[in-house]
Amino acid sequence: MSATPHPAALALKLEGVEQRVGAAIHLYPLNLELVPGQLNVLLGATLAGKTSLLRLMAGLDAPTAGRIHEGSRGAWRDVTGLPVRQRDLAMVYQQFINYPSLSVRENIASPLRLRGVAKGELEQRVATIAEQLRLTPFLDRRPAELSGGQQQRTALARALAKDAGLLLLDEPLVNLDYKLREELRAELLQLLRVRNTTVVYATTEPQEALQLGGNVVVMEAGRVVQSGPTLQVFSRPASLAAARAFSDPPLNVLPARFDGTRGIATLANGAANGLASGLSGGLEVALSPAAVAAVRATGVNEFLLALRPHQLHSEPGGCRSLTLQGTVELAEISGSDTYLHVHTAGGDVVAQWRGIHPLSLGSRAHLFLDPREFFGFTCEGAALFAPTAAAGET
Amino acid sequence: MARIELVNVGHAYGGAANAGTETRWALRPMTMTWRDGGAYALLGPSGCGKTTLLNLISGLLTPTQGRILFDGKDITQLGPRERNIAQVFQFPVLYDTMTVFDNLAFPLRNRGWKEAAVRTRVGEVAELLDLAADLKRRARGLPPDAQQKISLGRGLVRTDVAAVLLDEPLTVIDPHLKWLLRRKLKQIHQQLKVSLIYVTHDQVEALTFAEEVVVMNHGEVLQVGTPQALYEAPEHTFVGHFIGSPGMNFLPCKLGANEARMGDVTLPMDAEWLARAAAAGTEHQLGFRPDAAEVLAAPVASTAGAAWQPARVQSFQPMGTHSLLQLGFGGGSVWVRAAAAFQPAGDYVWLRPLPGKLALFADQRLVPRSATEASIAPHASTPEAGAAP
Numbered sequence: 001m002s003a004t005p006h007p008a009a010l011a012l013k014l015e016g017v018e019q020r021v022g023a024a025i026h027l028y029p030l031n032l033e034l035v036p037g038q039l040n041v042l043l044g045a046t047l048a049g050k051t052s053l054l055r056l057m058a059g060l061d062a063p064t065a066g067r068i069h070e071g072s073r074g075a076w077r078d079v080t081g082l083p084v085r086q087r088d089l090a091m092v093y094q095q096f097i098n099y100p101s102l103s104v105r106e107n108i109a110s111p112l113r114l115r116g117v118a119k120g121e122l123e124q125r126v127a128t129i130a131e132q133l134r135l136t137p138f139l140d141r142r143p144a145e146l147s148g149g150q151q152q153r154t155a156l157a158r159a160l161a162k163d164a165g166l167l168l169l170d171e172p173l174v175n176l177d178y179k180l181r182e183e184l185r186a187e188l189l190q191l192l193r194v195r196n197t198t199v200v201y202a203t204t205e206p207q208e209a210l211q212l213g214g215n216v217v218v219m220e221a222g223r224v225v226q227s228g229p230t231l232q233v234f235s236r237p238a239s240l241a242a243a244r245a246f247s248d249p250p251l252n253v254l255p256a257r258f259d260g261t262r263g264i265a266t267l268a269n270g271a272a273n274g275l276a277s278g279l280s281g282g283l284e285v286a287l288s289p290a291a292v293a294a295v296r297a298t299g300v301n302e303f304l305l306a307l308r309p310h311q312l313h314s315e316p317g318g319c320r321s322l323t324l325q326g327t328v329e330l331a332e333i334s335g336s337d338t339y340l341h342v343h344t345a346g347g348d349v350v351a352q353w354r355g356i357h358p359l360s361l362g363s364r365a366h367l368f369l370d371p372r373e374f375f376g377f378t379c380e381g382a383a384l385f386a387p388t389a390a391a392g393e394t
Numbered sequence: 395m396a397r398i399e400l401v402n403v404g405h406a407y408g409g410a411a412n413a414g415t416e417t418r419w420a421l422r423p424m425t426m427t428w429r430d431g432g433a434y435a436l437l438g439p440s441g442c443g444k445t446t447l448l449n450l451i452s453g454l455l456t457p458t459q460g461r462i463l464f465d466g467k468d469i470t471q472l473g474p475r476e477r478n479i480a481q482v483f484q485f486p487v488l489y490d491t492m493t494v495f496d497n498l499a500f501p502l503r504n505r506g507w508k509e510a511a512v513r514t515r516v517g518e519v520a521e522l523l524d525l526a527a528d529l530k531r532r533a534r535g536l537p538p539d540a541q542q543k544i545s546l547g548r549g550l551v552r553t554d555v556a557a558v559l560l561d562e563p564l565t566v567i568d569p570h571l572k573w574l575l576r577r578k579l580k581q582i583h584q585q586l587k588v589s590l591i592y593v594t595h596d597q598v599e600a601l602t603f604a605e606e607v608v609v610m611n612h613g614e615v616l617q618v619g620t621p622q623a624l625y626e627a628p629e630h631t632f633v634g635h636f637i638g639s640p641g642m643n644f645l646p647c648k649l650g651a652n653e654a655r656m657g658d659v660t661l662p663m664d665a666e667w668l669a670r671a672a673a674a675g676t677e678h679q680l681g682f683r684p685d686a687a688e689v690l691a692a693p694v695a696s697t698a699g700a701a702w703q704p705a706r707v708q709s710f711q712p713m714g715t716h717s718l719l720q721l722g723f724g725g726g727s728v729w730v731r732a733a734a735a736f737q738p739a740g741d742y743v744w745l746r747p748l749p750g751k752l753a754l755f756a757d758q759r760l761v762p763r764s765a766t767e768a769s770i771a772p773h774a775s776t777p778e779a780g781a782a783p
Contacts, residue, residue, distance in 0.1 A: 177439065177595055182639055186720070190709065210713045234714045246714075310715040330577040333601035333621050335639030336685060336731075341573065352715070354685065356601070356625045361580050 009036035009198045010088065010165035011071030012057060019052050020064045026052040028223045029066065034198055036071070036165075039214030041230060042202040044245055048219040050202040054168050057200060058091050059084045072165065089166040090159035094174050096151035098143040104130070104154050105139040111162035125161060132191055133157045149180040156184075160191065167192075169201045173208075178335075185211060206248045210234060218245045240304065240381035249309045249339045249350040253377075256285065258301045263292045265305060267346055283322060283346070285371045291385040298378055306375040309339065311387075312351035312367040320368040324349065331359045340365060395589045396464040396556035398428040398451065403460030405446055420446045422614045423459060430465075431587040433580075435604035438636075439595055443613040445561070448593050452559055453477045464556045480549035480558045484565040486541035488533045488548065494520070495529040498547045505552070519551045522582060538566045539575060550582065557589040564599060576602050597637060609633050625683075631758045634681050640718070643728035644679045644755070654680055654754070657725020659703050661747070667754060667763055675756030684729040686751035689719065690744040691737060705745040707738045721745060 012034040019027040027049045034040055042050045055061045056068065062081035070079045070087070079087060090111070098107050105126060112122045130136045133153045143151050152172060159167060172188075173181040189212060192199055203209055209216050209230055216230040218241075226233050226242040237243035244251050256265040267283040285305060287295070295303055313320055326344035333339075333356055340351040342365050351367050359365065376384035404423030421443045428434055436444040449455040450462065453474040462470045469477055480501075488497045498516045507515070520526045523543045528536065533544055542563060549558045560579075564572050580603065583590055594600050600607050601621040609617045609624065609632070616630040617623075621637075628634035634642030645656040649672050653662045661680070671678055690702065706722035717732045723745055730745065754761045 178597060178639065179439070179636060179641070182641075186640075186709075207713065211711050211718070213711065231712050231714065308715070330573060330580060331602070332573055332576065332598060334598045336625070336683070339573075341577070356622045358620060358622050361577070361584055 008072050008165055009196045011036045011076075012166065012198065013069040013071065013076070014056075015067050015069070017056060017063045017066030017068060019049075019056060019061070025222055027056075027063075030224045032217065032224065032227065034200065035215075036198055037196050039192060039199045039201065039212060041209040041212050041214060041216045042200060042219060043204075043206065043209045043216050044219030045204055047221075048245075049222040050219055051170055052222075053219070054091070054170050054200060054202055057166070058089060058168055059087050060091075070166075087166070088164050089168060090162040090164040091168040092152075092155050092159045092170065092172045094171045096143070096148060096155055096175070098151060098154050098158070100143055103140050103142060104135055104146070104157075107143065107154050108135075108157045108161050111158060129157045129161050133160075133187070149176055149184065152176060153184065156188065160195075163197075165197060167195075167197045167199045169199065171202050171204065174204070206234075206246045209246070218242045220245055236383070236386045237375070238383050240306070240377045240383075243306060243375060243377070243383075247308055249352060252307045252309065252312065252349045254305045254307075254346060254349075255379075256303055256305045258295045258303060260292070260296055260301070263287055263289075265295075265303070267305070283324070285322065285374060287376075288372065288385070288388070291374075291376055294384040295376065298384070300378070302379055303384060304377040304379060304381075306377060307349075307369065307373060308375075309350045309352035311373040312340075312342075312349060312369065314351070314353045314357070314368070316368045319370045319372055322369040322371060324367040324369060326365055326367070328359045328361060328363045328365050330361065331357060342367065395430050395587065397430045397466075398557060398589070399463040399466075400424060400426045400450075401461045401463065403450060403457045403462060405450060405455060406458045409458060419613045421450070421457075424615050425460075426608075426615065426618065428589065428591070431589055433583045433590045433592070433603060433605045435592045435594060435600035435607045436610060437594060437597065437600035437607050438610035441612075442610040444593050444595075444608075444610050446613075447608075447610070448559055448561060448591065451557070451591065452479045452481060478554060478556045480552060480555045482542075482545050482549045482558065482560045482563045484562045486533075486538065486545045486566070488541060488544050490534040491532060493530055493532055494525055494536070494544055497533050497544050498525075498529075498551050501548055501552050515551060515553070519547045522550075522585065523547050523578065539568065539571045542567060542575070543578070546579075546582075550586065550588065555588070557591055560590065560592040562594050562596075562599075563592070579603060597639075601637070609636065611636075627760070628681075628753070629760045631679060631681065631755050634683075634753070638683060640684050640729040642681045642683050642753070643726075644681050645724040645726045645728070647678050647680045647724075649678055654678070656680055656723075659724040661749075661752070663752070663754075664763075667761065670764075671754045671756050671761040674759065674761050677757050679755040679758070680724075681753040681755055682728075682747045682751055684718070684731040687728075687730050687745055687747045689730050689732050689736065689746075691739040693744055702744045702746050704742045706742055707740075710738055719743065 014030060014032040016029050016031065018029040042053060044050050056063050059079060059082050067078055068080045069076045108126045108129060109122055112125060130139055133156060135153055135157055138146060138150055143154060173184055201212055213230050216233050217227040218225045218233060220241045226238045233242060234246050237246060254267050256267055258265055265285045265287055324344055326342035329341040329343050331338050331340050338353045338357040340353060340359065342349050342351060373387045375386050378384060402423050402425055404419055405421040406418050407420050436447055438444050450457050453472055461468055495516055498519055499512045502512045502515060520529055523546065525543055525547060533541060564575055567575055592603050606618055606620055607624055608615055611632045617633045624633055624637045628637065628642060631644055647654040647656045649668050652665050653660050707719060708722055708727060709720040711718045714734065716734050717736045719730045719732060721728050721730055
């Protein structure tokens with residue numbers, strides 16, 4: 001690490017911040033607080049409002065309403081609409097943005113030169129950061145002479161060299177192919193962990209959010225639907241919207257009917273249509289006492305059962321007492337997993353199986369379910385219950 | 395449709411004068427047969443030679459050496475038109491102002507088909523691509539995925555093509571719609587039995603689409619195999635790395651008579667396998683997939699044996715559906731996939747690569763295990779292994 005002590009990581013507080021462009025609402029009023037030195041992930045689909053929010057945080061745009069405060073060592077200042085040049089922050093974009101006429105070395109050095117860092121220290125810091133991002137052999141090249149991965153490494157190196165108190169990353173790896181993305185994500189994570197910087201990292205990919213860890217802010221259509229420690233939001237989503245944002249391949253949602261006297265749920269479509277096998281009366285899901293209480297408290301008998309794709313197992317066993325049968329529509333192979341699109345009488349579902357399973361179109365698939373792994377939501381999308389921690393192991 | 399044979403085909407841009415040195419080949423000389431009606435993908439990073447190979451098949455390029463045969467007939471010197479190849483590109487290629495029907499009919503009318511036959515065939519292809527309802531609409535107003543389906547339809551409409559070549563055809567498609575088009579392609583292949591050759595740098599595309607994948611790097615074909623074979627038995631370290639996420643772990647190793655040594659880790663291995671590996675090359679690597687190892691948070695009574703090794707935790711990432719660990723092991727760094735609930739108890743965990751899933755590479759090429767699974771079984775059934783919870 002550099003000899004110079006890091007400046008303090010910044011706190012950021014957004015109060016009633018909203019963004020409208022003409023009649024279009026890009027961000028509904030939101031409150032958000034970022035703790036200094038923490039890694040924050042903005043997770044949401046394209047157009048969820050992630051980039052709008054990052055631009056407000058950076059001061060690239062001013063909000064339509066609301067205030068943004070920045071905290072440093074306990075002192076707060078209002079930075080609403082303050083130009084980015086007067087802020088202590090660095091930003092990295094999806095596109096590989098570098099100074100085309102400058103060498104990689106000068107690109108990395110530019111924020112240090114602006115700040116008037118002495119020559120010896122400047123050279124040392126450029127060398128260190130170039131080494132960390134594996135750019136040392138390319139220091140004398142220009143960005144156009146580099147591969148996409150190296151160009152984005154250069155942009156990241158420049159942002160890290162600045163050593164700002166706030167680092168904003170807007171889907172920085174999205175334009176790289178998957179092997180480069182995998183490699184750079186792991187390296188970036190190591191670099192960010194040892195830094196005393198507040199990081200905000202926007203991504204559309206739940207897997208990336210989980211890998212980054214830290215805190216997550218789940219966004220959907222201009223709203224913050226949930227925020228909190230990443231793993232906690234993943235395992236206990238507060239709403240169907242948060243659960244969906246955190247599931248790729250998509251969450252499986254099955255309408256269910258509650259039978260309060262027996263403490264079970266019946267899959268609404270499936271039961272009559274022979275969705276279930278091995279159970280003559282239809283697919284009945286035994287609910288835990290807590291789940292029964294939660295559904296009963298709503299006073300409504302219709303609700304939604306949801307399962308993440310990895311909970312539609314390829315093998316029976318343990319508590320997987322339910323079987324779904326269907327026809328394979330496609331076996332997609334992603335990384336080390338197979339995503340199985342299955343058409344069942346009760347609706348289309350996606351299963352995520354470990355390893356490569358060469359199932360041909362139209363073949364029969366059996367999916368084994370553990371009733372303890374279901375999420376429950378009201379028809380309006382509020383969370384009713386989540387799987388217990390013990391369930392869900394594969 | 396045709397069987398496609400490539401016989402000692404190599405290509406160097408700038409011609410034979412450039413072909414002398416190994417590094418000048420855009421495509422190193424190779425021999426390969428693609429069966430009639432197969433679905434193949436050419437997969438590799440940019441600059442690997444896959445587009446060169448595609449252009450050699452379509453006739454846009456004439457190879458510097460070797461012969462190309464369609465159903466046994468030498469077509470090496472023929473141009474693209476005479477080869478009867480249909481192509482689908484990254485971006486929709488169609489006539490904006492024409493209707494969907496006229497776009498699909500174009501390749502047939504161009505070849506003098508009778509109008510009644512055109513109508514029947516276009517109807518069939520439109521039905522297959524779910525375009526039947528749009529036949530009277532102009533192509534211009536349709537969304538990108540529909541436009542790309544028209545391009546695909548134009549490639550498939552002729553019944554006499556030797557093969558349909560697809561060059562990154564899903565580039566412009568919205569991520570949420572990609573799987574629908576992937577399924578459409580698979581259905582078409584299943585129903586029409588056309589020979590399809592699909593070029594992509596995207597593993598998901600290639601492995602989802604193809605019956606067999608041709609993995610290329612630096613102008614060389616490294617392996618041709620089913621997706622499962624590429625994952626479970628990569629023949630080259632690049633294939634092991636490129637397929638799967640994270641890729642296969644590789645550790646440089648020194649070979650003994652009955653064991654392989656990686657840093658401070660020694661794993662007993664089959665003597666005959668080791669001897670073949672030693673004869674096959676000078677640099678050796680041991681490989682295993684991140685899901686081909688067992689991991690324990692704490693030592694159990696019997697972990698002192700050879701099977702379990704301490705490994706230093708470099709990073710630990712709970713991924714919701716599973717956990718990923720990066721571990722200092724055997725003088726290098728490896729990724730291991732553990733259960734979602736796994737939690738390291740300290741700086742070290744205990745690791746045991748599954749003996750049956752180890753791969754050995756000599757100068758980056760796989761050294762097959764031969765049929766000697768049984769000879770390593772004693773290690774697999776040690777008391778240590780049995781003690782795993």
